[in-house]
Amino acid sequence: MFSFPFSNQDFLEPRCVWVNGPVIVGAGPSGLAAAAGLKEQGVPYVLLERADCIASLWQKRTYDRLKLHLPKQFYHLPKFPFPEHYPEYPNKKQFIDYLESYANHFNIKPQFNECVESAKYDEGCRLWRVKIVSTNGSTRSEVEYICQWLVVATGENVERVMPEIEGLQNFGGEVIHASDYKSGENFRWKNVLVVGCGNSGMEVSLDPCNHDAKPSMVVRSSVHVLPREIRGKSSFELAMLMLKWLPVWLVDKILLFLTWMILGKIEKYSLKRPSVGPLELKNTQRKTPVLDIGALEKRFSFSFSFSFFFFFFFFCSSSCWLMRN
Ligand SMILES: Cc1cc2nc3c(=O)[nH]c(=O)nc-3n(C[C@H](O)[C@H](O)[C@H](O)COP(=O)(O)OP(=O)(O)OC[C@H]3O[C@@H](n4cnc5c(N)ncnc54)[C@H](O)[C@@H]3O)c2cc1C
Numbered sequence: 001m002f003s004f005p006f007s008n009q010d011f012l013e014p015r016c017v018w019v020n021g022p023v024i025v026g027a028g029p030s031g032l033a034a035a036a037g038l039k040e041q042g043v044p045y046v047l048l049e050r051a052d053c054i055a056s057l058w059q060k061r062t063y064d065r066l067k068l069h070l071p072k073q074f075y076h077l078p079k080f081p082f083p084e085h086y087p088e089y090p091n092k093k094q095f096i097d098y099l100e101s102y103a104n105h106f107n108i109k110p111q112f113n114e115c116v117e118s119a120k121y122d123e124g125c126r127l128w129r130v131k132i133v134s135t136n137g138s139t140r141s142e143v144e145y146i147c148q149w150l151v152v153a154t155g156e157n158v159e160r161v162m163p164e165i166e167g168l169q170n171f172g173g174e175v176i177h178a179s180d181y182k183s184g185e186n187f188r189w190k191n192v193l194v195v196g197c198g199n200s201g202m203e204v205s206l207d208p209c210n211h212d213a214k215p216s217m218v219v220r221s222s223v224h225v226l227p228r229e230i231r232g233k234s235s236f237e238l239a240m241l242m243l244k245w246l247p248v249w250l251v252d253k254i255l256l257f258l259t260w261m262i263l264g265k266i267e268k269y270s271l272k273r274p275s276v277g278p279l280e281l282k283n284t285q286r287k288t289p290v291l292d293i294g295a296l297e298k299r300f301s302f303s304f305s306f307s308f309f310f311f312f313f314f315f316c317s318s319s320c321w322l323m324r325n
């Protein structure tokens with residue numbers, strides 16, 4: 001990588017840097033995996049990360065009780081399995097430790113505090129122009145990386161979006177977003193309203209339950225809740241196994257039948273199932289099924305309308321047109 005003196009006036013400000021290989025944006029699990037792959041092939045690259053650490057979503061925006069909800073063999077990065085002694089569902093700390101070891105193993109050194117502001121493909125010179133703002137303490141500088149290839153690994157869940165809800169500013173209680181939630185410890189004996197029935201909403205609701213708080217949940221759409229495990233086997237693993245031989249619609253039917261055997265009718269929790277099956281919905285609308293790890297058993301109340309509570313939590317969506325982490 002070296003500074004590149006372009007003759008075009010456009011390229012003079014900010015400073016231009018030629019990258020002899022791809023620029024990867026984002027040092028989450030995907031960016032690290034891309035970097036490791038390139039390293040293995042001896043391809044030079046630059047890995048840009050706006051935060052000051054790898055896997056910033058996991059390190060800064062997740063709650064204490066978080067565990068992977070897929071068994072570890074489905075979640076390790078290429079060519080570097082989880083350590084043997086890790087449990088089937090590693091917790092947040094174990095996962096972050098694993099990612100740190102991954103980066104060390106492949107000698108991946110991201111450039112931290114470098115936020116990509118824009119990336120444009122210049123048809124004329126067939127190169128990417130990636131503008132970044134770099135911060136170092138109170139110093140802020142702008143750089144433009146010029147490269148042939150761009151890998152965008154900025155994640156689906158890293159942006160937090162709060163919905164605008166009329167009258168919320170007059171609410172006297174505390175309002176927080178799921179990405180700021182850490183533990184139910186502070187909510188002992190409190191009424192808590194959880195907005196949104198994604199995996200975040202369901203899992204974090206368990207915390208107040210376990211701290212003698214009284215959570216309720218607002219669910220605005222139909223949702224697929226599946227048990228995390230069916231007869232001791234991960235539902236996800238079972239689905240992957242069946243998909244080798246059966247079409248998606250049939251696997252969906254079997255999954256829903258098994259779910260019904262374990263959880264019973266979901267309507268008894270005031271929830272509604274979508275008419276499309278869970279895998280098909282994921283494939284077509286990117287809506288992830290919720291994997292129940294015991295929240296339904298707690299039978300806290302689900303409702304389809306707002307009511308007055310002391311606390312609000314917002315559980316974010318990965319869908320870019322709505323709310324995000
Ligand atoms: C609470 C929670 C639990 C989850 N658990 C699971 C799970 O168990 N299993 C599962 O499969 N998925 C899970 N997910 C989904 C999650 O998206 C993935 O686990 C994983 O983090 C995706 O990795 P990624 O590298 O694609 O994106 P991210 O982890 O989101 O990483 C993206 C990186 O890009 C950086 N970045 C973004 N924009 C810029 C920019 N403009 N310039 C520079 N850097 C930028 C960010 O700072 C971030 O570090 C969970 C998500 C949440 C919120």
Ligand SMILES: NC(=O)c1ccc[n+]([C@@H]2O[C@H](COP(=O)([O-])OP(=O)(O)OC[C@H]3O[C@@H](n4cnc5c(N)ncnc54)[C@H](OP(=O)(O)O)[C@@H]3O)[C@@H](O)[C@H]2O)c1
Nearest residue numbers: 067068069163196197198199200201221288315316317318
């Ligand atoms: N342990 C784990 O592994 C774990 C834990 C947490 C998250 N995750 C993963 O992280 C990703 C993001 O999950 P997530 O739960 O944070 O987001 P999500 O799956 O997008 O769910 C967001 C929820 O909020 C609702 N919502 C959004 N805006 C709303 C509004 N204005 N009013 C009422 N409800 C609203 C959505 O309803 P609609 O359906 O109507 O949009 C949805 O139920 C997923 O891939 C998930 O699997 C994994």
